[in-house]
Amino acid sequence: MKKVFLIIFSLLLVSCGKTVMEPQTQYVLGTVCTVNLFEDGSEELYQDIFEALNAIDNKFSVNKEYSEISKVNQNAGSVNAVNVSQEVFEVMTVAKKIARATENSFNPALGTLIKLWGIGTDSARIPSDDEIEEALKHCDPDSIILSEVDGSFKIQILDAKTQIDLGAIVKGYAADCIAELLEKRNVKKAIIDLGGNIYVFGNKSENPDDMWRVGIRNPIDPDAQPVEIVSLKSGSVVTSGNYERFFEKDGKRYHHILDSRTGRPAETDLASVSVISDKSIDCDALATAFFVAGKSGVFEDILDLREIKTVFVDLSGKTVVK
Ligand code: AMP
Ligand code: MG
Numbered sequence: 001m002k003k004v005f006l007i008i009f010s011l012l013l014v015s016c017g018k019t020v021m022e023p024q025t026q027y028v029l030g031t032v033c034t035v036n037l038f039e040d041g042s043e044e045l046y047q048d049i050f051e052a053l054n055a056i057d058n059k060f061s062v063n064k065e066y067s068e069i070s071k072v073n074q075n076a077g078s079v080n081a082v083n084v085s086q087e088v089f090e091v092m093t094v095a096k097k098i099a100r101a102t103e104n105s106f107n108p109a110l111g112t113l114i115k116l117w118g119i120g121t122d123s124a125r126i127p128s129d130d131e132i133e134e135a136l137k138h139c140d141p142d143s144i145i146l147s148e149v150d151g152s153f154k155i156q157i158l159d160a161k162t163q164i165d166l167g168a169i170v171k172g173y174a175a176d177c178i179a180e181l182l183e184k185r186n187v188k189k190a191i192i193d194l195g196g197n198i199y200v201f202g203n204k205s206e207n208p209d210d211m212w213r214v215g216i217r218n219p220i221d222p223d224a225q226p227v228e229i230v231s232l233k234s235g236s237v238v239t240s241g242n243y244e245r246f247f248e249k250d251g252k253r254y255h256h257i258l259d260s261r262t263g264r265p266a267e268t269d270l271a272s273v274s275v276i277s278d279k280s281i282d283c284d285a286l287a288t289a290f291f292v293a294g295k296s297g298v299f300e301d302i303l304d305l306r307e308i309k310t311v312f313v314d315l316s317g318k319t320v321v322k
Pocket of ligand 1: 105110114165166168169240241256258259284292
């Protein structure tokens, strides 16, 4: 009986012309990005979204020599500032602000150190102490100078060996941009997943009590059940963890989130940190910062940000929701 009902129902859907497009996936921003627009999905809208994501990648990527960030990096130490777009300028402004507020636990000037370790690339290796010590001399966000002159936006790196890397914030920024685009196109609901950087957009259903439920992956065993389910009306959930990108040498894990005090993968007492807020850019940068700072990080008190929620998972798998 149930089967018959289902068949009739699906026939009705087709006869009303309501075939729903599948979610779309592309490799952008160095990760797998999937967008689900549910019944508002169309070829054209999905194309616009992935074009917008690729445009962001082309401006921010340190792996593309023509990107705006690469141009700034190539001119490090030059007396001339480099012209950038307003969006690169604005993301850099937020990045510097969060660096200050988190005592550089989130640090956008770690490019030199990140390249040295090469974690997530074919050339990943453990650098010598001398190399780390040398790179650490060139990781000061204060060396990055932002200026706005007659309506043009400029960035200058004073120190020739300092390099910008916005890998810990750009996916959050991109998720906010896509949410803004969906708002303009009157999309009712969507799930934006940029390599685990999640934005749930719009009301999940007509019922106002029906919340989105986002699972927080178990960082100790990523294939196990989620350690926590976050319910939210709409907004972003971003996780930084030691399981995301790493290499192993002599039984030790070297993960991709570096501590600018030591120049090494953060020796934190946490396995993952998730940050929940309506601004994905804040979630992204803060997840990285809280992960580096560990359980005792107390930046929430000094940050002038909208209300945020956090889920900390420690190395034994214990979960603390705040
Ligand atoms: P996330 O996955 O958002 O925590 O970002 C990690 C990526 O950001 C790394 O792959 C590096 O490119 C960069 N990164 C690593 N450590 C830091 C840090 N302490 N602050 C800012 N960016 C970082
Ligand atoms: Mg981040």
